[in-house]
């Protein structure tokens with residue numbers, strides 16, 4: 001029997017996901033579209049795949065829930081190979097939300113949300129209660145929306161129903177493939193905020209695909225920057241990627257515009273010297289470092305630190321936050 005989620009000391013209800021040398025070669029293609037990708041995603045973490053069009057983000061994502069079968073390599077959810085999991089069970093474990101919302105047009109909002117609980121064999125009263133709970137969770141009034149059809153909803157409302165449907169069976173893992181790609185920028189920002197709020201509450205393991213780097217830095221605990229064939233160019237926290245891009249490819253994707261959208265992030269060269277200690281070039285580095293900020297620590301880093309902060313967080317490099325986040329530095 002598959003274990004559905006874990007509620008560990010960190011309070012996360014998600015599952016770990018491991019991609020092990022995951023490869024997809026489509027029939028007739030000379031090159032693999034995904035070439036031996038390996039990564040580990042922690043329980044309760046939001047990881048965003050970002051990269052240029054056609055680099056293999058969606059293919060990688062869809063191999064996690066077996067919408068696409070890998071050519072080789074494997075995916076493990078909480079240590080269990082997904083190929084060994086019954087498809088119905090897999091759908092219950094792995095919620096899936098996509099750009100076009102993916103709602104069935106001939107089903108009402110309630111029927112769409114009830115889909116996975118129904119195929120999982122839930123009782124009618126339990127499904128009814130869950131639909132009401134999900135509508136409330138995504139901020140839609142049940143009285144107004146329960147019996148509407150998708151065509152009677154705005155794009156943003158359809159996306160909300162898509163997210164509600166993906167969460168209905170309380171899966172520990174949520175896969176989101178450009179779920180907010182088809183809505184206007186204001187609605188998109190609103191849906192992103194809603195997702196952040198939901199995730200603070202639910203602590204699922206979320207894998208989110210986007211080609212919008214600003215969206216990646218807003219939503220991701222970590223970002224996997226992918227280049228062609230889903231090769232990992234950098235896999236790190238938004239702060240680390242912004243302040244220390246691995247190479248020119250990553251720098252190009254980050255772009256100055258995206259970096260400046262991160263509130264409170266300032267280049268060191270632009271920071272006023274007031275209040276900074278003055279040292280001589282001959283002073284020993286360790287002495288200079290003593291008592292000074294060395295790392296960025298986020299709440300998730302502290303949760304995962306397991307006793308020592310030595311490997312937690314991201315090294316502070318050439319950029320500095322000027323805002324009240326200073327208090328969170330170790």
Ligand SMILES: Nc1ncnc2c1ncn2[C@@H]1O[C@H](COP(=O)(O)OP(=O)(O)OP(=O)(O)O)[C@@H](O)[C@H]1O
Pocket residue numbers: 026027029033051052053054055056057058059060211
């Ligand atoms: N069914 C298929 N048959 C053959 N090739 C495919 C198939 N699906 C995708 N590909 C190819 O695999 C590569 C990766 O596609 P994928 O959709 O995973 O990229 P992506 O990074 O998600 O792109 P986008 O950001 O444009 O959605 C592309 O070159 C694409 O043409």
